[in-house]
Amino acid sequence: MDALHLLARRARTFLRPLVSRRRAEADLDEEMRFHLDAEIAERVRRGMTPDAARTSALRDFGGVSRFKEECRDAWGTRMMDELSRDARYGFRALWRAPAFTAVAVLTIALGVGAATTIYSVVQSVLRPLPFHDPASLVAVVTTYRGKDDAASALDFVDWRRESKTLAGMAAIATDAMTLTGSGEPERLYAATVSASLLSMLRVRPIAGRVFRTGEDSVGAAPVVILGEAVWRRRFSSDPGVVGQSVNLGGEPYTVIGVVPTRLTYPAAAEIYVPLVFPTGDLDEGNRGARYYDVVARLAPGATIEQARAEMRGITARLASAHPRADEGVSVRVAPLLDETVGMFRRPLLILLGAAAVLLLIACANVANLLLVRAAGRDGELAVRTALGAGRARLVRQLATEALVPFLVGGALGTAAATLGTRWFATAASDTVPRLTDAGVDGTALVFALVATLTTGVVFGVVPALRFARLGVSGTLRGAGRSSQGSIGRRRARTAIVGSEVALAVMLLVVAGLVVRSFQHLMAVDPGFRREGVVTFRLDLPSTRYGDAAKLRAFTAQLDDRVRALPGVTASGRILRAPLSEYNFNVGFSVDRWQEETGTRRPAVQVRIASPGYFEAMRIGLVRGRTFTAHDDATAPQVVVINQAMARAHFSGETPLGRRVWLGWEDEGVRRGGEIIGVVDDVRQFGLDRPSAPEMYLPYDQTPVGPMTVVARTTASPDVVFAAARAAVRELDPDLPLFELGTLQERFDKSAARPRLYMTLLATFAGVAVLLAAIGLYGVVSYSVRQQTREIGIRLALGATRADVAGAVVGQSLTVTVVGAALGLAGALAVSRLLQALLFGVSPTDVWTYVAVVGLIALVGVIASWVPARRATLVDPAMALRGD
Amino acid sequence: MPTDNTDVLQGTLDMLILKALSLEPMHGWGISQRIQQISRDVLQINQGSLYPALHRLERRAWIEADWGTSENNRRAKYYQLTSLGKKQLAEERASWQRFTLAVERVLQTT
Numbered sequence: 006m007d008a009l010h011l012l013a014r015r016a017r018t019f020l021r022p023l024v025s026r027r028r029a030e031a032d033l034d035e036e037m038r039f040h041l042d043a044e045i046a047e048r049v050r051r052g053m054t055p056d057a058a059r060t061s062a063l064r065d066f067g068g069v070s071r072f073k074e075e076c077r078d079a080w081g082t083r084m085m086d087e088l089s090r091d092a093r094y095g096f097r098a099l100w101r102a103p104a105f106t107a108v109a110v111l112t113i114a115l116g117v118g119a120a121t122t123i124y125s126v127v128q129s130v131l132r133p134l135p136f137h138d139p140a141s142l143v144a145v146v147t148t149y150r151g152k153d154d155a156a157s158a159l160d161f162v163d164w165r166r167e168s169k170t171l172a173g174m175a176a177i178a179t180d181a182m183t184l185t186g187s188g189e190p191e192r193l194y195a196a197t198v199s200a201s202l203l204s205m206l207r208v209r210p211i212a213g214r215v216f217r218t219g220e221d222s223v224g225a226a227p228v229v230i231l232g233e234a235v236w237r238r239r240f241s242s243d244p245g246v247v248g249q250s251v252n253l254g255g256e257p258y259t260v261i262g263v264v265p266t267r268l269t270y271p272a273a274a275e276i277y278v279p280l281v282f283p284t285g286d287l288d289e290g291n292r293g294a295r296y297y298d299v300v301a302r303l304a305p306g307a308t309i310e311q312a313r314a315e316m317r318g319i320t321a322r323l324a325s326a327h328p329r330a331d332e333g334v335s336v337r338v339a340p341l342l343d344e345t346v347g348m349f350r351r352p353l354l355i356l357l358g359a360a361a362v363l364l365l366i367a368c369a370n371v372a373n374l375l376l377v378r379a380a381g382r383d384g385e386l387a388v389r390t391a392l393g394a395g396r397a398r399l400v401r402q403l404a405t406e407a408l409v410p411f412l413v414g415g416a417l418g419t420a421a422a423t424l425g426t427r428w429f430a431t432a433a434s435d436t437v438p439r440l441t442d443a444g445v446d447g448t449a450l451v452f453a454l455v456a457t458l459t460t461g462v463v464f465g466v467v468p469a470l471r472f473a474r475l476g477v478s479g480t481l482r483g484a485g486r487s488s489q490g491s492i493g494r495r496r497a498r499t500a501i502v503g504s505e506v507a508l509a510v511m512l513l514v515v516a517g518l519v520v521r522s523f524q525h526l527m528a529v530d531p532g533f534r535r536e537g538v539v540t541f542r543l544d545l546p547s548t549r550y551g552d553a554a555k556l557r558a559f560t561a562q563l564d565d566r567v568r569a570l571p572g573v574t575a576s577g578r579i580l581r582a583p584l585s586e587y588n589f590n591v592g593f594s595v596d597r598w599q600e601e602t603g604t605r606r607p608a609v610q611v612r613i614a615s616p617g618y619f620e621a622m623r624i625g626l627v628r629g630r631t632f633t634a635h636d637d638a639t640a641p642q643v644v645v646i647n648q649a650m651a652r653a654h655f656s657g658e659t660p661l662g663r664r665v666w667l668g669w670e671d672e673g674v675r676r677g678g679e680i681i682g683v684v685d686d687v688r689q690f691g692l693d694r695p696s697a698p699e700m701y702l703p704y705d706q707t708p709v710g711p712m713t714v715v716a717r718t719t720a721s722p723d724v725v726f727a728a729a730r731a732a733v734r735e736l737d738p739d740l741p742l743f744e745l746g747t748l749q750e751r752f753d754k755s756a757a758r759p760r761l762y763m764t765l766l767a768t769f770a771g772v773a774v775l776l777a778a779i780g781l782y783g784v785v786s787y788s789v790r791q792q793t794r795e796i797g798i799r800l801a802l803g804a805t806r807a808d809v810a811g812a813v814v815g816q817s818l819t820v821t822v823v824g825a826a827l828g829l830a831g832a833l834a835v836s837r838l839l840q841a842l843l844f845g846v847s848p849t850d851v852w853t854y855v856a857v858v859g860l861i862a863l864v865g866v867i868a869s870w871v872p873a874r875r876a877t878l879v880d881p882a883m884a885l886r887g888d
Numbered sequence: 889m890p891t892d893n894t895d896v897l898q899g900t901l902d903m904l905i906l907k908a909l910s911l912e913p914m915h916g917w918g919i920s921q922r923i924q925q926i927s928r929d930v931l932q933i934n935q936g937s938l939y940p941a942l943h944r945l946e947r948r949a950w951i952e953a954d955w956g957t958s959e960n961n962r963r964a965k966y967y968q969l970t971s972l973g974k975k976q977l978a979e980e981r982a983s984w985q986r987f988t989l990a991v992e993r994v995l996q997t998t
Contacts, residue, residue: 014952
């Protein structure tokens with residue numbers, strides 16, 4: 006017989022009795038009946054009377070039902086029968102106590118749901134990148150004096166030429182391009198990438214092809230690859246678009262392919278165009294101009310350590326060959342995944358830890374409830390033991406019953422987690438990357454199952470068995486008031502509640518610190534008044550606005566139109582608005598431009614502002630003046646600086662009247678000029694990032710294509726936007742407005758991530774405290790009920806009601822204080838890990854810890870209030886007569 | 889009831905069943921008859937206890953069962969030895985011989 010046949014046969018032998026019980030029973034009946042009939046016939050043949058033959062044959066066969074039962078044992082169905090009976094019994098027991106069941110099941114569902122949701126999110130964010138062999142993808146990051154910086158075109162070209170350990174090295178810059186023709190002009194996020202990028206990532210196009218070598222060299226025909234979303238939206242998913250020409254920023258590009266949106270790298274890219282280095286970038290004088298991100302794949306057989314060593318060596322050689330540009334510059338090679346989502350790892354793992362703690366508290370609460378119930382069943386168990394139930398049988402029943410609420414709760418929680426994950430993905434889509442297809446997948450299901458079973462065994466089965474009193478003696482004799490089992494149980498319950506308090510305190514401290522951080526963040530003065538200001542962006546394409554005169558002519562008209570928009574009281578333009586994380590870092594020198602400096606010159610963030618900007622934003626003027634309409638192309642060059650620059654470079658002296666010059670030449674004119682004013686610092690990079698030294702240039706002296714319009718208005722934003730669109734369309738029908746919004750939204754978005762973390766952690770902590778309070782209440786009120794007699798005696802012996810109430814509250818407070826002390830110690834131990842989530846608050850912030858202790862003590866008092874009142878109402882006479 | 893019968897230990901019963909089946913496929917009653925005949929009624933087993941043993945052996949895939957028709961045209965469950973069962977029988981027989989040999993030696997030396 007071949008192996009497969011054998012296997013099938015064995016499976017049938019095994020499964021048949023399980024699948025078709027009735028059939029197996031019938032077969033067994035028939036088999037035994039055949040035996041008896043044959044035996045009787047044989048005995049009759051040997052001369053016995055039929056009656057005698059039947060009697061003796063039955064006697065010699067033995068107990069039919071006993072042997073049938075043994076056959077069933079052999080099938081292995083008996084255990085299944087009992088399990089399902091126990092489970093049914095468990096369900097029925099749950100059904101009979103709906104309040105208990107609802108609390109237990111919902112508590113478990115809450116814990117499992119929260120943990121599974123966060124697990125799914127973590128899983129989705131930190132999963133490998135969606136490319137072939139993602140582990141071999143690395144980011145090559147330039148560092149300057151230990152801080153991350155972008156790479157320059159020349160460094161990149163040299164790296165790519167010399168590196169042996171990295172393959173397909175590609176540079177990336179992000180840009181925005183305006184798509185015109187066929188409908189409204191639309192602003193698209195473009196990834197400008199080396200031709201090697203997509204083939205190095207092994208991206209498989211939906212239609213057409215990816216870039217070929219050489220398509221990123223100077224003079225190559227302009228080509229574009231569409232992202233799937235744009236392709237569907239603007240080209241109605243027509244594969245025929247490949248080969249056609251589209252208009253981007255006023256120039257024709259040939260579409261060569263369509264790639265899936267799922268790429269999510271580089272983040273948010275909607276279209277891809279080849280990165281052709283502007284000629285200036287490759288002049289040796291511009292080795293210090295750093296704008297590019299660089300990625301690569303480890304060459305076959307190369308390790309990341311080898312790549313690190315090699316790249317450091319190459320960069321060190323470049324630094325010594327070009328000290329003026331590359332002095333202090335080094336390089337860091339890191340897994341691409343870490344570079345993309347590394348900053349989310351710590352906060353997400355903290356959230357996961359918090360969710361796990363919440364799950365523990367939830368389970369502890371249910372364990373507590375089960376112990377109370379178990380106390381009520383000692384009698385029942387004793388009766389069953391006396392009636393002959395086997396110990397193993399009872400153990401199995403107790404275990405199954407304890408597991409049932411965990412399993413039901415776990416299933417409910419997992420279902421809730423699918424909703425929770427969707428909610429999170431929607432709520433956090435702007436703040437956390439890679440959530441678009443987050444869901445409860447296979448690994449998350451395994452996580453939920455393991456979490457449910459583990460907690461079920463640890464918190465359900467183990468206590469159920471540990472404290473079950475599987476003996477006849479004692480209980481049945483009725484002496485079991487303070488017997489061994491119930492003392493053990495009470496101790497266990499106290500310990501469990503103490504641990505709950507400790508865990509809740511840990512969560513409270515974490516949440517408290519994060520809430521205080523958020524308060525600090527919200528209290529940050531961003532340097533401008535955000536209420537009632539709308540903003541939108543424009544980008545004048547160089548194809549139609551190629552020279553300064555055209556830019557000035559357009560913006561003059563634009564300013565008039567914006568002033569006339571509904572409700573506008575002040576308006577201006579800026580490159581770029583605060584909180585935009587826009588980095589325009591340029592080296593400068595004071596008084597006169599020095600071509601040669603031994604070290605890298607100090608750098609400053611450059612902003613280009615129209616005269617109305619400071620007033621529209623209400624940015625405070627510290628001294629001097631801001632720009633006026635007279636600071637135009639014909640007037641002497643002037644600049645305004647912020648206080649951070651005044652402090653950093655003009656400490657103790659007035660900067661007014663001094664001249665600063667930038668490493669930025671335009672048509673033979675060096676940018677910079679006389680400092681005419683100092684303004685307040687503005688948070689450019691985020692509320693939590695200090696202001697960098699900053700220099701404003703007047704727009705008319707340095708006109709550029711991209712700009713953000715800001716307008717302070719009393720009208721509603723939508724009205725203003727509609728009017729603005731119409732006004733701009735009249736000036737230039739092919740010019741799209743984009744990133745329309747209010748400063749308030751910008752401000753909120755800047756705080757969205759800490760707000761999300763805070764909301765979740767505070768919710769977890771709140772639920773944890775609630776659960777701990779319920780646990781405390783349960784333990785205290787149960788012990789009051791148990792001690793009714795003792796309380797009655799004390800009252801009879803002259804204790805006052807206040808004494809009795811005090812004793813009850815004191816008992817609760819003792820548990821609370823011990824738990825809180827442990828929790829504080831735990832919080833102190835883990836607080837160091839929280840640094841990533843904190844702003845302006847030390848992880849050991851005394852006030853937070855004090856507030857948490859106060860809060861938990863209050864919870865301890867409140868939770869024992871009702872039981873304490875009940876204790877004072879004990880009637881001594883009744884209690885003593887009680888039994 | 890005969891008094892000189894021998895209690896058949898469970899493991900021994902398994903071996904006897906396998907041995908009985910090594911000749912030809914048989915139904916349960918046939919197996920009990922065969923064991924009694926060959927042992928000349930010395931080994932008197934409780935006939936019913938045969939069935940848990942048979943079901944246990946089937947579970948271990950040492951024997952397998954099929955429904956067939958008996959000599960008197962009734963539906964009967966026939967058991968037969970599998971290759972696994974043959975191997976098992978050989979092993980049990982060997983260890984049985986080792987056991988009896990050892991006991992024999994002990995009895996002779998004392």
